Amino acid sequence: MSDITFTKLSVGPMDNNAYLLRCTGTGEGLLIDAANDAERLLQLIDSSPGGISTVVTTHRHQDHWMALEEVVAATGAASLAHAADAPQIPVVTGTIADGDTLPLGDCQLTVIHLVGHTPGSIALYHDGHLWTGDALFPGGVGNTWGDKANFESLINDVSTKIFDRYPDETQFHPGHGKDSTLGAERPSLPEWRARGW
Template sequence: MTYTGDVTPDGPPDTRQLDALTITKLSVGPMDNNAYLLRCEETGEQLLVDAANEAPRLVELVGDAGLSTVVTTHRHMDHWVALEEVVAETGARSVAHAADAGELPITTDTVHDGDVITVGACPLEVIHLVGHTPGSIALLYRDPAGIPHLFTGDSLFPGGVGNTRGDKANFQSLIGDVERKLFDRLPDETWFYPGHGKDSTLGTERPSLPEWRARGW
C-alpha cells in the first residue's frame, strides 16, 4: 500500500519503505501525537522519535527486534509521557538536545546542532531549531536513493511553524531557524514528518513563508 502519513489515535500505523530505512508512523492519544519508528534495513537496528504516550503500543510496535535509541524532539510533556517506560522495557538510550534534556525524566546522551545520530547504517543529522522550546530539534535523513526525509517535532507543521505562545522573540527565532536551516538548505521534494497531524513537503509550504512571517505565528 502507498504511504500517506494519515494516522489517527487508536488507528493502525502507516509504514514507508525506503531502500535503506523503514519509517513507521503511529498516532498515540490523548493529544494525537505522532511517534516514528525508524528501522535500518542493513542492520535491523531501530530508533524511536518521540515516546509520546501509550507505552504498551510503542513497545508492541518495536516488537522483538529491539530498540537502540529514543530521540525526544523537545521538552514538552506530551512528547515524552511514555519515555521512562519504553526505555525500561527496551534498554534504549534516551537522547535529546542539551537545552531541553534537563526537563526530561531520563536522558542518557545530549546532542547539539550538526551532530549525527545513527540508526544502524543510516545517519540522522540533528538540526537545532530555537523557539518552540530552547532545545527543539529536527532530524534529517538524506536518502542516498531518493528524497530527503525530515522529522520536525513541533517546530514545523503543514500551515506554519510551531506555537510560540505570542512571544515575538521566540517566533522570530523559530521562523528564522526554519527558513535558514530547513527551507534554504533543502529541496522542495523534502518530505517532513511533524509531531502532530499530517505530513507535508517543503515545496508545498514554501510559498506560504512570507504569510507566516507577516501574521507572526
C-alpha cells in the first residue's frame, strides 16, 4: 500500500496482534484492537507522529480490548465496534456496521461484518489488505466452540464476503499469529466446511 503504512505488534499474555495503521498523506492513525500492554501500544503510537484518531475493536472478547480504556484515555481517540458486540466492550463511543467506510486521513477502510465467532465480529479492508480479527486465520475460520449454527454463519460470511469478493493476492492479518493470503487458503475452504470448524 502506498497510502497507508501499518505496524503489527504482538501483545501478551495471549499473543494478540494489534495493528497501527497510518495514512501517509496526513499522518492520521488508527489502532486495531487495543488488546493488552497499554504501555507498549502507547509507545508505538507515540513513536510515529500524528497520534491516533480512532481505535477499532474487532470483537467483544476480552483479550482484544484489555488496554482499550487506557489507550483511549491517553489519546482521546474515538472507540468503535459493531453494535452487536459494543455492550460487552468497556468503552465504545460509536458503532459501525457492515459496508460502512471508516475515514483514515485521505483513505478509507471498509467494514465487513462476519457473524459467528461473536455476533459483532468485523474485519477491515483497504487496498489488498484485510484485518480479520478472530474471524479468519491461516488454516480456518475462528472458533465457534462446536455451535453448528455459528459455524455455518461464519463460514458462509467468510466465503461470500471475503473469498468471493477479493482476489487471491489479498493479504490478511489476523488477531493472533501469522499473516496469509486468500490464495493460500482458498483451496482449503471445502475442507474447512466439511470438518465443521
